[in-house]
Amino acid sequence: MATFRLARRLRCARAADTMSDAQLAVLADLRMNGRRTISTLAERERVAAPSMTNTINGLEEQGFVVRATDEDDRRRVQVAITEAGAEIVVETIRRRDELLADMLREVDYTEAELTTLREASALMRRVVER
Amino acid sequence: MATFRLARRLRCARAADTMSDAQLAVLADLRMNGRRTISTLAERERVAAPSMTNTINGLEEQGFVVRATDEDDRRRVQVAITEAGAEIVVETIRRRDELLADMLREVDYTEAELTTLREASALMRRVVER
DNA sequence: TATTGTTATACTCTATAACTATA
DNA sequence: TATAGTTATAGAGTATAACAATA
Numbered sequence: 001m002a003t004f005r006l007a008r009r010l011r012c013a014r015a016a017d018t019m020s021d022a023q024l025a026v027l028a029d030l031r032m033n034g035r036r037t038i039s040t041l042a043e044r045e046r047v048a049a050p051s052m053t054n055t056i057n058g059l060e061e062q063g064f065v066v067r068a069t070d071e072d073d074r075r076r077v078q079v080a081i082t083e084a085g086a087e088i089v090v091e092t093i094r095r096r097d098e099l100l101a102d103m104l105r106e107v108d109y110t111e112a113e114l115t116t117l118r119e120a121s122a123l124m125r126r127v128v129e130r
Numbered sequence: 131m132a133t134f135r136l137a138r139r140l141r142c143a144r145a146a147d148t149m150s151d152a153q154l155a156v157l158a159d160l161r162m163n164g165r166r167t168i169s170t171l172a173e174r175e176r177v178a179a180p181s182m183t184n185t186i187n188g189l190e191e192q193g194f195v196v197r198a199t200d201e202d203d204r205r206r207v208q209v210a211i212t213e214a215g216a217e218i219v220v221e222t223i224r225r226r227d228e229l230l231a232d233m234l235r236e237v238d239y240t241e242a243e244l245t246t247l248r249e250a251s252a253l254m255r256r257v258v259e260r
Numbered sequence: 261t262a263t264t265g266t267t268a269t270a271c272t273c274t275a276t277a278a279c280t281a282t283a
Numbered sequence: 284t285a286t287a288g289t290t291a292t293a294g295a296g297t298a299t300a301a302c303a304a305t306a
Contacts, residue, residue, distance in 0.1 A: 120250030
């Protein structure tokens with residue numbers, strides 16, 4: 001329950017309010033992992049291929065990704081993040097970190113409790129990265 | 131990032147696949163906090179009033195909540211969870227707990243690490259309950 | 261013939277605006 | 284006149300089905 005509520009609160013903070021959650025998730029993936037095809041992105045985000053086409057169209061219109069036909073297999077479209085796209089991701093993460101920090105400050109945790117949270121954060125990253 | 135990914139993974143697990151996330155969130159609120167008016171629910175879920183009317187319609191059709199006019203102020207509609215609704219929430223939480231437990235088992239944490247996670251879970255509940 | 265991506269179309273969830281009924 | 288809720292309508296995001304290009 002805490003996870004769902006925290007996600008909901010943090011989701012409000014983003015760098016560009018023209019960008020949807022779906023777009024942001026793809027951009028974050030591309031930033032970490034380089035270029036990907038439409039199908040791969042669709043599979044990773046667990047959406048149908050036409051939905052991903054739609055998401056990429058939106059990102060492309062805003063200049064956050066570029067499409068390039070794969071020359072080895074001309075059916076494929078390689079999607080790559082632009083510098084502007086990477087900046088948007090960094091800025092969004094910065095704002096969410098800031099919001100979370102504000103939320104944590106309100107509770108007035110002890111230093112020991114903050115240490116527990118930091119450790120747990122690292123542990124949870126290991127879980128979700130599988 | 132870990133929060134968003136975990137929420138996404140856990141969201142898949144639910145007791146009734148006819149139930150949306152919005153419906154489930156309302157049901158969980160009603161189960162913990164008793165009956166509420168449409169406006170109060172809308173405010174708590176941070177959606178507009180017509181959206182909440184829509185969400186409650188869906189829950190009512192499935193028999194998970196009942197509407198009752200407030201006799202003190204006949205403009206108000208009090209929404210209460212039914213027994214079937216409460217059961218759905220419990221079952222969904224059970225399935226999500228199970229999924230999370232499976233995910234945690236895959237990582238093979240030490241007992242000390244699991245203790246850190248348990249403590250952090252309690253701490254995060256304090257943050258999001260504000 | 262199978263696969264990759266796109267287009268066409270429909271459904272759900274959300275919002276704003278306008279309405280009804282109560283206060 | 285203000286408030287609680289609903290209805291009407293429109294805009295995202297998603298899905299399935301059908302199609303074009305390529306393998």
